[in-house]
Amino acid sequence: MSTLLKEGLPQGTSILLVGPPGSGKTSLCLQLALEGIREGCEALYLTTESTPTNILAHAQGVGLFQKDDTTGTKIKFIDAYSWAIGMRKDEYAIDRINNPSDINKVSLVIMNQAQILSPRSLVIVDSVSGLTLASQKKERIRNFIHVLAHRILRQGNRVVFVLEEGAHDMATINSLRSLVQGTIFTRIIDRDGCPLRRELRILSFIGASPKTSWMEMVLGNEGLQLEGG
Amino acid sequence: MSDLIQVSFTPANTLEFPRGSQLLLIGPPGTVKAAFAIRYLSSRLKQKEIGIYATTVWTPKQVREAAIRFCGKVRAKTLRVVDGVSCVTSQASEEPIAFQSLFNLNLISLTLLQTMSDLENGHLCIDSLSTLMIYAEPTAVLKFFQVLSARAKDHKITGIYLLEEGVHDPEIVAALRFSADGVIEVREVEVKGALHHLIRLAYVRGHRVNNRSLLFSENGPYQEFNKE
Numbered sequence: 001m002s003t004l005l006k007e008g009l010p011q012g013t014s015i016l017l018v019g020p021p022g023s024g025k026t027s028l029c030l031q032l033a034l035e036g037i038r039e040g041c042e043a044l045y046l047t048t049e050s051t052p053t054n055i056l057a058h059a060q061g062v063g064l065f066q067k068d069d070t071t072g073t074k075i076k077f078i079d080a081y082s083w084a085i086g087m088r089k090d091e092y093a094i095d096r097i098n099n100p101s102d103i104n105k106v107s108l109v110i111m112n113q114a115q116i117l118s119p120r121s122l123v124i125v126d127s128v129s130g131l132t133l134a135s136q137k138k139e140r141i142r143n144f145i146h147v148l149a150h151r152i153l154r155q156g157n158r159v160v161f162v163l164e165e166g167a168h169d170m171a172t173i174n175s176l177r178s179l180v181q182g183t184i185f186t187r188i189i190d191r192d193g194c195p196l197r198r199e200l201r202i203l204s205f206i207g208a209s210p211k212t213s214w215m216e217m218v219l220g221n222e223g224l225q226l227e228g229g
Numbered sequence: 230m231s232d233l234i235q236v237s238f239t240p241a242n243t244l245e246f247p248r249g250s251q252l253l254l255i256g257p258p259g260t261v262k263a264a265f266a267i268r269y270l271s272s273r274l275k276q277k278e279i280g281i282y283a284t285t286v287w288t289p290k291q292v293r294e295a296a297i298r299f300c301g302k303v304r305a306k307t308l309r310v311v312d313g314v315s316c317v318t319s320q321a322s323e324e325p326i327a328f329q330s331l332f333n334l335n336l337i338s339l340t341l342l343q344t345m346s347d348l349e350n351g352h353l354c355i356d357s358l359s360t361l362m363i364y365a366e367p368t369a370v371l372k373f374f375q376v377l378s379a380r381a382k383d384h385k386i387t388g389i390y391l392l393e394e395g396v397h398d399p400e401i402v403a404a405l406r407f408s409a410d411g412v413i414e415v416r417e418v419e420v421k422g423a424l425h426h427l428i429r430l431a432y433v434r435g436h437r438v439n440n441r442s443l444l445f446s447e448n449g450p451y452q453e454f455n456k457e
Contacts, residue, residue: 142363151318174395177258178359204259207291212424
C-alpha cells in the first residue's frame with residue numbers, strides 16, 4: 001500500500017485526480033475527507049455534479065461511513081450543482097455558487113471558505129471538468145488552478161482537483177498536471193466474466209519518489225483500501 | 230569517447246554543459262524535469278559557481294530543500310531562487326528576489342537580467358516557459374526567450390529552460406527549439422508496471438554529443454537504460 005495515501009496526503013500538497021466516470025474518484029475524495037475529519041481536520045468540498053445530500057448518500061451507500069456516524073455531515077459543502085436544477089440550497093451546503101460560468105466568483109467563494117479552515121484541512125474541487133463545461137473562457141481554468149493551488153498550499157492546507165478523463169484533450173490535462181504537485185490516475189478494468197476492478201496509480205509527486213504501479217481500490221469494512229501493486 | 234558531451238552525472242556528481250549554451254529541457258508533466266534542473270544547479274554550486282533558479286511551480290522552499298539534499302546547506306544557501314509563486318497568491322515573498330506578476334513579461338525579464346547582471350559563467354534555470362504561456366501569449370514568451378537567452382549567452386551564463394511536452398502548439402515548440410542551442414529530452418517508460426524516466430541530451434549546436442538515453446536517478450550517477 002502506498003504510504004502517500006496511507007498516511008494521508010502530505011501537508012501543503014495539490015493533487016490532480018484524473019479518471020473516467022465511475023472509476024472511484026468521488027469515493028476516494030470522500031474517503032480522504034472523512035479520514036481528515038476523524039483526525040480533527042476540516043474538509044471543504046465543492047460539488048458540481050451532485051447535491052451534497054446525494055454525495056453523502058453515495059458515501060454511506062458504498063460503506064464509507066455507517067448510518068449512525070455523523071462524520072459525513074461535518075464536511076463543508078459548497079454547492080455548485082443545485083442552481084442547475086433550480087433547487088434551493090442544499091441542507092448540508094454552507095455556501096452555494098449560482099453561476100459557475102463566472103470563474104472569478106467561484107475562486108472567490110472557495111477562497112472565502114478556505115481561509116477560515118483550520119491548518120491541515122483538505123479542499124476538494126469535484127470537478128474541474130464541471131467548472132470548465134460551464135465556463136465561457138476555458139483558458140481561464142488553468143489560471144484558476146494555478147492561483148488556487150498555491151494559495152491553499154501557502155496556508156498549509158491540501159487540495160484535490162478532480163478531472164473527468166474523457167472531457168478534456170491531452171493538452172489540457174498535461175497543462176494542468178504541470179501546475180500541481182502530484183497527479184493520480186484512476187481507471188476501470190473490465191474483463192469478460194469478471195467483476196469491475198477499479199485501480200489507482202500515483203503518476204508523479206514533487207519531492208517524492210512514489211510507487212508508480214497500479215493498485216486496486218477495494219471497498220472494505222474500513223472504507224476504501226488500496227491493494228497490490 | 231571522452232570528448233563527447235552527455236547528460237550523465239559522474240560519480241563525483243558534477244555535470245557540465247558547454248559554457249553559455251542555452252538549452253531547452255523538454256518532457257511530459259511529472260517527469261522529473263525540475264528535479265534534474267535543481268540537481269544540475271546544485272552540482273555547479275558545489276564547484277563554487279553561481280546558480281539562479283526561477284520557479285513558478287515548486288515553491289521556493291521546495292527548491293531550497295531539494296538543493297540542500299543535493300549539495301548541502303552551505304552551498305545551497307548561495308542559490309539565487311527567483312520566486313514566481315508568491316505573486317500568484319498575492320503574498321509577500323520570503324525570497325529577496327521575486328516576480329511582481331506573471332502577466333508582465335517585461336518586468337520578468339528585467340528582474341532576471343538584474344539578477345544575472347553581475348554574473349560571468351553562471352547558470353540559469355527557468356521553470357517554466359509553459360507556465361508563462363498561461364499568462365502571456367505564446368509568441369510573446371518566444372520573444373522573451375530569445376531576448377533572455379541572448380543576454381545570458383552574452384554573460385556566458387548557461388541557461389536551461391523547462392518546457393512541458395504535449396501542451397503547446399507544435400509551431401511554438403519548433404520555434405523555441407530552433408531558437409535554442411540544444412535540447413535535453415525526458416521521457417517516461419513503463420517497465421513491469423512501474424514508471425521510469427529516461428533522459429538524454431539530444432543535441433547541442435557546434436558540439437558532438439552522446440545522445441544515448443540514461444535512466445534518471447535521484448542521487449546516484451545515471452545508468453544506461455536496459456529494458457531487462
